[in-house]
Amino acid sequence: MSHNPHAAVHEEESVHHEATPDAKSFVTFFVLAGLALLALFVGFSDLGSTKVVASLAVSTVQACVLAYFFMDLRSADKLTWLVAAASIFWTFLMFLFILTDFLTRHLGVL
Amino acid sequence: MADILLEPARLDYTPQMLPEPEVSFEKHPEHKHYLNHEYGLLSWLLTVDHKRIGLMYLVSVSIFFMFGGIAAGLVRTNLITPTGAILELDQYNKAFTAHGTIMLFLFLIPVIPGVLGNFLVPMMIGAKDMAFPKLNLASYYVWAAGALFFVWQLIVGGLDTGWTLYPPYSSKYSHTSVMYAGLGIFITGFSSILTALNIIATVHKMRCPGMTWGRLPLFVWAMYATSVIQLLGTPVIAVTVVMLAVERMVGVGIFDPNLGGDPILFQHMFWFYSHPAVYIMILPGMGVINEVLTCFARKNIFGYKAVAWSSVGIAVVGFLVWGHHMFLAGQGYYLAMVFALLTMLVAVPSAIKVFNWTATLYGGSITFQAPMLFALGFIILFTIGGVTGLFLGTLGTDIHLHDTYFVIAHFHYTMVGGMMFAWQAGLHFWWPKMTGKMYSDFWSRLAAIVMLVGFALTFLPQFAVGYLGMPRRYPNYPPEFQIYNVLSTAAAYVQGIGYLMPIFYLGYSLFAGKAAGNNPFKATGLEWQTSSPPSPHNFETTPQVYFGPYEYAVADGLKIIPLNDGKIHDIVHEDPDLVGTTPKEATHGS
Amino acid sequence: MAASTVEGPVAHHFNNMGQQLATVRFGMWLFLVTEVLFFGGVFCAYTAYRIWYPKDFEAGSAALNVGIASVNTFLLLASSLTITLAIRAAYVGNQGGLMRNLLLTIVLGSAFLGLKAREYYLDYEEGLMPGTAKVMQKQKVEQNGKEVEIEVAVPKFDIALEEVLKREHFKGEAHKDYDPSRVMLFFMFYYSMTGLHVLHMIIGIGLLTWQLILARSGFFAHKSRYVYIEVMSLYWHFVDMVWMFLLPLLYLCGPHTSSQAIEQFKMAIGLSHGGH
Numbered sequence: 023m024s025h026n027p028h029a030a031v032h033e034e035e036s037v038h039h040e041a042t043p044d045a046k047s048f049v050t051f052f053v054l055a056g057l058a059l060l061a062l063f064v065g066f067s068d069l070g071s072t073k074v075v076a077s078l079a080v081s082t083v084q085a086c087v088l089a090y091f092f093m094d095l096r097s098a099d100k101l102t103w104l105v106a107a108a109s110i111f112w113t114f115l116m117f118l119f120i121l122t123d124f125l126t127r128h129l130g131v132l
Numbered sequence: 133m134a135d136i137l138l139e140p141a142r143l144d145y146t147p148q149m150l151p152e153p154e155v156s157f158e159k160h161p162e163h164k165h166y167l168n169h170e171y172g173l174l175s176w177l178l179t180v181d182h183k184r185i186g187l188m189y190l191v192s193v194s195i196f197f198m199f200g201g202i203a204a205g206l207v208r209t210n211l212i213t214p215t216g217a218i219l220e221l222d223q224y225n226k227a228f229t230a231h232g233t234i235m236l237f238l239f240l241i242p243v244i245p246g247v248l249g250n251f252l253v254p255m256m257i258g259a260k261d262m263a264f265p266k267l268n269l270a271s272y273y274v275w276a277a278g279a280l281f282f283v284w285q286l287i288v289g290g291l292d293t294g295w296t297l298y299p300p301y302s303s304k305y306s307h308t309s310v311m312y313a314g315l316g317i318f319i320t321g322f323s324s325i326l327t328a329l330n331i332i333a334t335v336h337k338m339r340c341p342g343m344t345w346g347r348l349p350l351f352v353w354a355m356y357a358t359s360v361i362q363l364l365g366t367p368v369i370a371v372t373v374v375m376l377a378v379e380r381m382v383g384v385g386i387f388d389p390n391l392g393g394d395p396i397l398f399q400h401m402f403w404f405y406s407h408p409a410v411y412i413m414i415l416p417g418m419g420v421i422n423e424v425l426t427c428f429a430r431k432n433i434f435g436y437k438a439v440a441w442s443s444v445g446i447a448v449v450g451f452l453v454w455g456h457h458m459f460l461a462g463q464g465y466y467l468a469m470v471f472a473l474l475t476m477l478v479a480v481p482s483a484i485k486v487f488n489w490t491a492t493l494y495g496g497s498i499t500f501q502a503p504m505l506f507a508l509g510f511i512i513l514f515t516i517g518g519v520t521g522l523f524l525g526t527l528g529t530d531i532h533l534h535d536t537y538f539v540i541a542h543f544h545y546t547m548v549g550g551m552m553f554a555w556q557a558g559l560h561f562w563w564p565k566m567t568g569k570m571y572s573d574f575w576s577r578l579a580a581i582v583m584l585v586g587f588a589l590t591f592l593p594q595f596a597v598g599y600l601g602m603p604r605r606y607p608n609y610p611p612e613f614q615i616y617n618v619l620s621t622a623a624a625y626v627q628g629i630g631y632l633m634p635i636f637y638l639g640y641s642l643f644a645g646k647a648a649g650n651n652p653f654k655a656t657g658l659e660w661q662t663s664s665p666p667s668p669h670n671f672e673t674t675p676q677v678y679f680g681p682y683e684y685a686v687a688d689g690l691k692i693i694p695l696n697d698g699k700i701h702d703i704v705h706e707d708p709d710l711v712g713t714t715p716k717e718a719t720h721g722s
Numbered sequence: 723m724a725a726s727t728v729e730g731p732v733a734h735h736f737n738n739m740g741q742q743l744a745t746v747r748f749g750m751w752l753f754l755v756t757e758v759l760f761f762g763g764v765f766c767a768y769t770a771y772r773i774w775y776p777k778d779f780e781a782g783s784a785a786l787n788v789g790i791a792s793v794n795t796f797l798l799l800a801s802s803l804t805i806t807l808a809i810r811a812a813y814v815g816n817q818g819g820l821m822r823n824l825l826l827t828i829v830l831g832s833a834f835l836g837l838k839a840r841e842y843y844l845d846y847e848e849g850l851m852p853g854t855a856k857v858m859q860k861q862k863v864e865q866n867g868k869e870v871e872i873e874v875a876v877p878k879f880d881i882a883l884e885e886v887l888k889r890e891h892f893k894g895e896a897h898k899d900y901d902p903s904r905v906m907l908f909f910m911f912y913y914s915m916t917g918l919h920v921l922h923m924i925i926g927i928g929l930l931t932w933q934l935i936l937a938r939s940g941f942f943a944h945k946s947r948y949v950y951i952e953v954m955s956l957y958w959h960f961v962d963m964v965w966m967f968l969l970p971l972l973y974l975c976g977p978h979t980s981s982q983a984i985e986q987f988k989m990a991i992g993l994s995h996g997g998h
Contacts, residue, residue: 039743041813041948042806051803058795061966065788065974066983077970084966092806093959094952099744101336102751109755112364113762115451117769119467120400123455124770127464261735263745329752337745338735363752367760371918375764378914383854384906386767386914391907392778397770401763674737 039097050091057084165568165665180265181668185272186251187566192276193246196238199283201628203231208590208621214614216607224607225292226308232295233286233313237320238279240551241409244416245327245362246275248558249355251566253331255659255666256349258340258675263333267326275323282316285309294605296402299387299395303379311380314373321366321373324412328362331355340658342677349657349681350439354419357443361408361415361450369405372398396462403454411450413547414514415443417554418485421507424557425489426682427655428504429496433682435488442481449478459530468527475525479518486515501653502576506557509584513549517542520595535605538598541591548587556583556634561655563638564648568665571641579633586627593619656682730946743949750953754960757922761964764918768911768971775907781900782908783976784892785850785883789987790841791973794834795965801830802962805930805955812937812948820942820951824934827958831927838920840990849882852906852913857881879906890982912972919968922961929954 061080069076089095095106166183176184206227210219219227254262262268285291289309293302302310335348335356376398379385387398426433433439455463455471489511498504520542523529533539560580564570597616602609609617651660658675659666728739736742772779804826811819845851856875863872880902887895894900933954941947 039747041810041952044807044810047803047806047810050806051799054799054802055796058799061970061974062792062795062980062983065970066978066980068977074970074975077974078967081966081970085963088802088959088963088966092802093956098747101748105748105751105755108364109758112451113758113766116368116404116759116762117766119452119455119470120397120404120766121770121773122470123396123400123464123467124394124773126466127462259735263735264749265735267749325753325756329749329756332752333745333749337741337748363755364759367756368763371760371763374918375767375914378910382852382910384852384910386771386907386910388907390903391910392771392775392901392904393907394770397767401767404763669734 039094042091042094046091050087053087054084057087163663163667165663166668167568167665169668178269180261180269182250182254182262182265182268183566183666185268186247186249188272189242189246189250189275192279193239193243196234196279196283197243197631200231200234200239201631203227203234204624205628207231208624210607211609211617212614212621214609214611219607221607222292225294225605226286226290228605229291229294230286233291233317234283235547236295236409236413237317238282240413240547241324242275242320242327243555244420244551244558245324245331245355245358245412246272248351248420248562249327249331249358249416252562252659253334253352253355254338255662255670256352256657257335257338257343258658258671258677259334259338260669260671262330263338264330268330271323271326271330274326275320278316278319278321278323281319282313285312285316289313296406297373297376298402299376299379299385299398300389303376303385303387311377314377318370318373321370324362325366328359328366331359332363340675340677342675346436347677347680348440350422350433350436350443351416351419353440353443354415354422357447358412358415358419361412361447364451365405365408365412368401369409372401372405375401396458399458399461400454400463403457404451407454407457408447408450410543410547411446413551414554415446417510417551417558418443420554420558420561421489421510423655423657424503424507424561425492426684427561427653428501428507429493429498430684431492431496431682432680432684433488434491434494435484436680436682438484439488442484445481445484446478449474449481453478453525456525456530459527460534472525472527476522479522479525482514482518486511486518500577501560501573502580503557503561503653505577505580505584506553506560509580510550510553510557513545513553513584513588517545517547517549520545533598535603536598537594537602537604540604541594541598544587544591544594549591553584553587556580559634559638561653562659563641564652565659565662565664565666567642567645568648568663569641569645570648570652571645572637575633575637579630579637582633583627583630586623586625586630589623590620590627593617656684728946728948730944739946743946746949746953747956750956754956757960761915761918764911764915765967765971768915771907771911772971772975775901775904777894778900778904779908780976781883781887781892781894782905782912783972783974784890784894784978785848785886785905786912786973786976787841787844787986787990788973788978789983789985790837790990791969792983793987794837795969797830797834797837798962798965801827801834802955802959804830805951805958809948809951809955812942812951813945815943815945817937817940817942821934821937824930824937824951828927828930828934831923831930835920835923835927837990838916844990848886849878850886850909851882852879852909853877855879877902877906879909890978893977915968915972919961919964922964926954926958926961929957 057080061077061084064073064076064080067073089106095103166181170179176188179185206219207224210217210224210227216224250262250268254260286309289312291310291313292308293306293310297310297314335352339348375386379387384391385393387393387395389395422433422439453471453475455467456475459468459472500508520538524533524539524542560571560576593616597613597620598604600613602613602616648664650662650664652664653660658671658677661675662670728743730739732739732742736745804823808820808823808827811817811823855878857878858873859876859881860871861874861876862869864870865872883902883905884895933951936942942951
């Protein structure tokens with residue numbers, strides 16, 4: 023088989039993909055459990071209109087910790103980050119346009 | 133210097149070739165290709181060979197196309213008289229819905245990705261197969277199952293909501309198989325996601341040495357952009373159809389005004405996919421046109437980068453314009469203005485492609501075989517279709533034209549005049565590669581002309597009658613519109629005959645056609661470097677790519693074609709051992 | 723540990739192990755994109771209506787069993803841990819550890835589903851099912867200046883909702899500052915979103931079971947095949963991520979207290995029978 027320049031690239035990719043040692047996984051779990059408790063705390067509190075913002079902020083942090091550590095984005099290549107970012111961005115576009123309709127529809131005729 | 137082949141630059145020559153095709157049947161009659169290396173039903177049903185899977189899609193998609201065509205025939209025949217010639221009112225609703233859904237979901241969306249995408253993408257990038265061959269086979273079965281289930285539901289229960297499935301009619305009042313038909317659509321959609329996933333992974337990870345993104349055939353760029361759209365858009369219609377099915381099952385739902393729900397939300401979520409869906413349909417066709425035009429004009433594509441990036445541009449901006457289907461639906465005015473502006477913007481990348489194609493033709497050495505006839509027809513008809521879209525994208529004129537036959541003529545010009553003929557161009561261009569047989573030049577050119585003329589005359593009157601106010605989806609119309617409808621129907625029959633013709637001459641070629649040879653059209657591209665039909669694993673050794681994809685005519689200088697000696701040769705000119713002198717010296721050298 | 727030392731068979735269409743591993747991982751990430759958009763669609767619809775009907779969505783959320791949801795959150799987090807431990811086990815070739823962790827993930831996931839099933843059953847018992855079913859109720863109305871008792875068709879759901887909100891001491895119940903039909907809309911989202919999540923969990927547990935069977939048959943003796951546990955974990959973590967957003971949007975949207983949560987969980991596992 024002839025020397026394949028692509029082989030080097032793909033070999034390198036996998037070198038950095040060592041499976042996370044158990045100790046680190048446990049730490050991540052406890053961080054996430056702590057955040058879950060925080061989410062419940064926020065949820066059971068009486069923050070009024072800011073409660074939803076705080077709740078979603080906690081969820082976002084939880085999701086980022088989960089993605090970065092458990093889903094191993096930490097050692098992933100740029101392409102994987104691009105794919106993950108694209109999914110968030112496209113969802114954001116969908117939210118942006120549709121919610122604009124729902125927020126502005128009853129504002130009256132131009 | 134004996135093992136270096138030197139070719140002077142001139143038109144009509146084939147660069148970027150392995151010095152000898154890897155396998156030719158003249159030299160190796162015992163060579164087994166992908167069709168005959170294994171026999172038996174199971175070898176086909178359980179194949180993971182992307183080429184066989186492509187053929188399986190070809191057969192299935194063609195059958196469903198016939199069903200959709202029959203439905204179209206019913207619709208057009210019914211419209212001969214102002215009060216409906218052959219169908220009852222509810223039958224007419226079922227007929228146009230069947231035509232729309234079958235043609236869109238079971239033909240236009242899967243045809244080029246399933247047939248040509250599967251067959252060609254691995255070969256064009258120098259790979260042995262797709263990234264996930266077993267997933268590819270599973271994709272086919274999921275699609276076939278969903279498609280069969282869907283058609284069965286159309287037959288036993290019918291579907292009369294229009295292909296757009298708008299609630300509350302579809303959720304509450306229709307007595308047809310909305311839920312099960314929706315399930316069929318869901319299943320076929322899932323298959324298209326898996327195919328898209330496969331293509332994206334293949335293009336990213338399986339390119340052969342030297343095949344950089346800038347050397348990819350534009351068909352691959354187009355398939356990549358299409359796959360990105362499929363990946364991002366299809367899940368949204370999947371969840372929308374699920375919500376609609378739930379509403380139908382439970383009796384109340386999230387689009388139900390009685391609960392405070394909003395039918396326009398359905399339209400938003402539906403069109404979030406369905407507008408990009410039309411780009412899923414047209415982008416692969418545009419990809420084919422790049423290949424066909426360059427080959428039959430014997431010229432490099434003009435503006436490779438512009439065409440490549442315009443595919444990406446269409447994919448991205450295409451996600452931001454869906455509200456132009458809803459200008460009269462009741463969405464907010466501010467949002468409508470944003471959508472109208474973005475709709476104007478999305479026309480730009482398509483226009484860039486058309487300009488580049490025209491520039492490609494200029495100064496080329498053009499011949500008019502069937503693939504080229506279809507490609508030229510594509511450029512003209514797609515442009516007409518695209519330009520008429522601008523009237524629909526403008527808020528003011530859309531008030532008059534929305535839901536009239538003008539819309540129908542517009543999208544048929546782009547989807548049939550565009551995509552369908554691009555498919556025919558691709559089918560005719562790569563038929564010799566896929567089957568190893570050559571079809572009749574005369575009959576294929578005649579069929580192309582019949583199809584093109586028949587199509588154009590079918591829908592031209594529809595622009596007029598739409599502008600005059602005839603609404604779409606109505607079986608009855610004022611008597612003064614009858615002349616337009618009769619003209620349209622008559623041309624539709626001609627068009628139908630045109631679609632039937634390839635069955636005969638292509639079918640005939642399978643049994644009695646001439647052997648096509650490895651590269652009957654003298655095209656560039658790695659797929660033409662293999663035998664026709666190709667070996668099961670495409671390439672005997674991993675190809676090494678040195679030039680861009682359309683090196684048909686080189687302005688000056690020498691083209692060196694080194695042997696595949698296992699070494700990497702980067703830029704040929706820089707290696708003194710390989711650089712020759714002038715063409716005269718070179719050919720009169722050793 | 724360099725990839726070239728990760729031993730295992732390379733499929734015929736790949737050039738080397740590195741390419742195979744990278745491609746398999748990439749494929750799963752691509753699939754997760756579709757899942758993000760899939761759930762994103764229904765989340766977007768939910769958000770649209772929450773903007774229009776904030777009070778009614780709060781009322782709906784108040785009627786949900788947040789006790790079960792809280793416990794389920796931790797079960798799911800634990801299962802995310804165990805599947806990550808399974809990847810490590812496969813990577814180093816520890817077959818016993820791999821099978822143990824896969825089994826634990828399946829058990830934790832099944833416990834989640836078991837509690838969810840109980841939650842749905844309680845909802846059914848309480849009558850919180852969206853639908854068009856109606857009952858006849860006697861209501862006093864004014865007619866021609868006199869108070870008359872007539873029979874009115876009232877949706878079953880409305881009555882059930884009222885009872886549950888009274889039980890949960892929902893403040894808005896007294897002034898009826900919610901519209902029951904809008905709350906039914908909320909419940910459509912509750913069932914659809916949690917239902918889709920449950921469906922994904924069932925599929926995930928099925929796949930995990932298959933991987934467990936494969937592990938028993940020695941499939942993962944080739945260390946390179948740890949990548950299949952890794953892509954399974956990507957899917958499983960994604961399902962966990964969806965839950966992280968479902969919890970605040972559906973369950974924590976309305977007013978709850980931690981004592982309510984405890985009481986509701988007791989009710990769920992049969993230690994109490996509601997009404998406090």
